[in-house]
Amino acid sequence: MATSENVSRPVICTWPVLAKAETGLVRLIELIGAALVVVEVLVLSAxxxxxxxWGEPLIWSDELASMLFLWLSIVGAVLAFHRGQHMRMGVIADAMPPVVRARLEVGALVFCLSVCVLLLPKATAYALHEVPVVTPAMEVSVAWRSFGLPIGLGLMLILGMTNALQRIRLSDFLIGVLVAACLIGLAIAAKPLIMAMGNWNLVLFFVVFIALxxxxxxxxxxxxxxxxISxxxxxxxxxxxxxAGRLDEGMSHLLLLAVPLFVLLGMLMEVTGMAKAMLNFLASLLGHVRGGLCYVLVAAMYLVSGISGSKTADMAAVAPAxxxxxxxxxxxxxxLVALLAATGAQTETIPxxxxxxxIGSVTSVSISALFIGGLLPAFVCGLMLCVVVWWRYRNEDMSGFRKPPAREIFRTFLIALPALALPFIIRTAVAEGVATATEVSTIGIAYSLLAGLLIYRRFDWKRVGPMLVETxxxxxxxxxxxxxxxxxxxxLTQSGFSRGLVQTMAGLPGGAPIFMIVSIVAFIVLGSVLEGIPAVxxxxxxxxxxxxxxxIHDVHYSIVxxxxxxxxxxLPPFGVGYYAACAIGRVNPVEGIKPLWGYMIALLLGLAIVAAVPWISIGFL
Known part of the structure; x- marks a missing residue:
């Protein structure tokens, strides 16, 4: 994932008080963020x-979890803004000359601050409007949740300004603010023309504006x-x-609470040594055959993806080992980086x-069904990757490598067994209805803590705080x-665009097969430009x-x-996941592009098989 970076320019002031105030504020926010992660785990576990x-549900637990979730989301967003870790397409900007790149960074900061300035009063008004509304279970005002958004926007504004004061030339920043003010003024003046465009203004705002x-x-x-907003x-x-209301809704959907909890679970896997144990077992099993460690990489990504839920975390756990x-x-x-990137794409459907x-939360498709339906399609795509590995490494000289004795393989298997069991525990808990897709992460977290403390005994307590903050x-x-x-x-929905899109795509000749082909092409492009989550x-x-x-079955279509x-x-040149893989592997992106195409062709063939044979996705539902 590409991230925005802090602007590296000459310091315009060295105010110790400002620096100390910024450091203290950030530490307080980090403490709140870490505490919210812990409380969410405890509430869902309870x-x-x-x-x-006890046989009796806590009627207030989901309500409290949802309320705290918005605060966790906005606090995390504030910290990501301060650290420069929000997703961005940095490939083109980073390729610019240093002077142009520095100006683009200033412009990006001013852009973000403009969002906060425009939205802060409206978010405050929205939160005040929610004061009379009372939650049904706890009977407290919804404003306790809704005020998280304006407070978060205010904190972003404060941290953005302190960043500008300390790290950007005052003249550059003022020019950026002046340009932004002029653009806003011109846009307001042009409102009658924009209104006269009708739905064609969607192209202006959601194609041209977003692309630029x-x-x-x-x-x-x-x-x-x-x-x-525009x-x-x-x-x-x-x-x-x-x-403001839509942002509140998007950041407090209870189903999405699984995101931070599974991110935490993935980090726990690395801290406790469970991921390392799995890799050691796979290496002992396949390390002596031609291309054996490539097969280990494919298998390891398949297993680890079933635990962490985050592609970046998956690759970061597997590649260094x-x-x-x-x-x-x-x-x-x-x-190596080409195969790592290909396995990242292959394992997108691993629960x-x-x-x-x-996709389950925004389309109301059963997440439990998606968890079951995603396993076999990823296996099919993995087999296609293994065919390419076999072809490329069929002449590899393995004379210097011996097959480990069965006793050694069995020993590494026993060590890895608790780690190997975790993906199956998670999937079984969801499939059997023991816990929801959100709650099951707490079972995995508890299991990982116990395994780290009692079995692997590799738990580093000093890493708990940073791990919670990073989550x-x-x-x-x-x-x-x-x-x-x-x-x-x-x-897009309010504009009527969705109705027009439905009518256009529903009218495509050829029925379901043509619609499926068009969908595949469209979502490959969308995944390259927007990444998976926003495109979904x-x-x-x-x-x-x-x-x-x-x-078309909704689970089958979801998997495709x-x-x-x-x-x-x-997929280069725009696919940011590829550049994340290069960063993790510390490889120049140019080196991996040529070998990547063979793996991508294999994935496309696997995708075609999955799309043509619905049973692969829905046969076990």
Missing amino acids: GVFARYA GVLSGVPIAFVFALAA YVALGTSRPISVI LFPEMKARGSKPGD PSLVLIT AVLSGAILFIIAAATAVAWC VLFAPLVFPIAKGLG VILAMGVGLF
Whole structure:
């Protein structure tokens, strides 16, 4: 995942008081974020325990979890903003000369601050409007949740200004502010012309504007948010406060609470040594055959993806453990990062993938069914990758490597067994109804803690605090972009675009097969440009009714869409997942592009098989 970076320019002031105040504020926010992660785990765990141990559910647990979830989302988004970890398309901006790149960074900061300035008063008004509304179970005002958004926007504004004062030349910043003010003034003056465009203004706001913002290196979430604000303010007669409501809704959907909890679970896997144990077992099993460690990489990503839910976390857990040995055996760095990227695309449907959870939450498709339906399609795509590995390494010299004795393989298997059991525990708990897709993460967290403390005994307590903060940061970056994409999706729906899209795609000749082909191509492009989660939030609610009307099973269509977006996410030149894989493997992106095409062709063939044979996705439902 590409991220925005802090502007590296000459310091314009060295105010110790300002620096200390910024440091203290950030530490306080980090403490709140870490505490919220812990409290969410405890609240959901209490709900599961009460339901199955006492036989009586806690009627307030979901309500409290939802209320705290918005605070966790916005606190994480604030920390991600301060650290420069919001998703962005940085490839083009980073390729610019240093002077141009520095100006684009200043412009990106001013862009983000403009979103906060425009939205803060409306979010405050929205929160005040929610004061009389009372929750049904706890009987407290909904404003306790709703005020999280304006407070978060205010904190972003404060941290953004302190960043500008300390790290950007005052003249550059003032020029950026002046340009932004002029652009806003011109837009307001042009409102009658924009209104006269009718629905053609959708192209202006949601194609031209978003494309320019994303390609300039502005964080995607802020581009989406300002596009939605601009459309409502200039292209409609509705108040901007409706965007605040959509952001609130997008950041507090209880199903999405699985995002931070599974991110935490993935980090626990690495801290406790469970991921390392799995890799050691697979290496002992396959390390002596031609291309053996490549097969280990494919299998390890399949297993680890069933635990962490985050592609970046998956690759970061697997690559450092395997790449050194693979390089020692003569594998080229470009080949390694190409396979790593391909396995990232292949495992997008392995539960509990964040994209699976997201697509279930925005389309009302059963997340439990998606968890079951995603396993075999990923296995089929993995087999296609293994065919390419076999062909490329069929002449590898393995004379210097011996097959380990059965006793050694069995020993590594016993060590890895607790780790290997975790994916099956998670999937079984969901399938049997022991816990929901959100709650099951707490079972995995408890299991990982016990395994780390009692079995592997590799738990480093010093890493708990940073791990909790990192969970909040990564989750905030993901959830803020979902919230902004929810606002854009609402704009597209209210404009009538969705009805036009439905009519156009429903009228395609050829019925379901042609619709499926068009969907695959469209979501490969969308996955490349927008990444999986925002593309799902924006377009899945629009196209799923069409698929259902054509008789396509919703789980089958979900799996095909996710795999298509996975291919796009890791497909250069725009697929940011590929550049994340290069960063993790510390490989120049140019080295991996050529070998990547063979793996991508294999994935496309696997995707075609999954799309043509619905049983692969729905046969075990």
